[in-house]
Amino acid sequence: DSGVTQTPKHLITATGQRVTLRCSPRSGDLSVYWYQQSLDQGLQFLIQYYNGEERAKGNILERFSAQQFPDLHSELNLSSLELGDSALYFCASSPGTSGHSGANVLTFGAGSRLTVL
């Protein structure tokens, strides 16, 4: 157990629907990252939050949004789902923004597998 908890583990839904993925970071970690893993695109960085604030944005679609709450858990909202959104969504956490010092290793959760039919 990495200490990063993701729910649900599996989710099957239909096109056009909306889902919410949840992530609780490792105790003491302030940064949360979301990644999408698919066979054709590999691991794609979506977004990062640090202590409730958005810090970096990657290849996140406008149909997707995320937030980090005061208790540091994070949610990734995926709306108007398309077949191509089927993927494994990982959350990772790290101690924080280490600046130019520290390893700031990302610890990954087990992932949420989304299937859009």
Added chain:
Amino acid sequence: ELKVEQNPLFLSMQEGKNYTIYCNYSTTSDRLYWYRQDPGKSLESLFVLLSNGAVKQEGRLMASLDTKARLSTLHITAAVHDLSATYFCAVAAYSGAGSYQLTFGKGTKLSVIP
């Protein structure tokens, strides 16, 4: 845009043999990570390399970083079946406000055959 290329993408090797996985990246960075992923599982951190010339070893795996060549290698010594997995390198790029964004390579799927 930071690009990270791994090669090979697929590697089938016999037990007991040695091999090297290469990770090239396109822009300056002084921190590089190696992760392992078993099928259907999460990513497990293997090594963090934080400076030019850094070398880390754990068991049969050794990772090194050459920031001038923008190259990291993961060397496998005397492979065993338990090392079968997908190995990713990830390069950190500064994204501002003290944050680093990791860009992952496509991964190298390693199969160790008895």
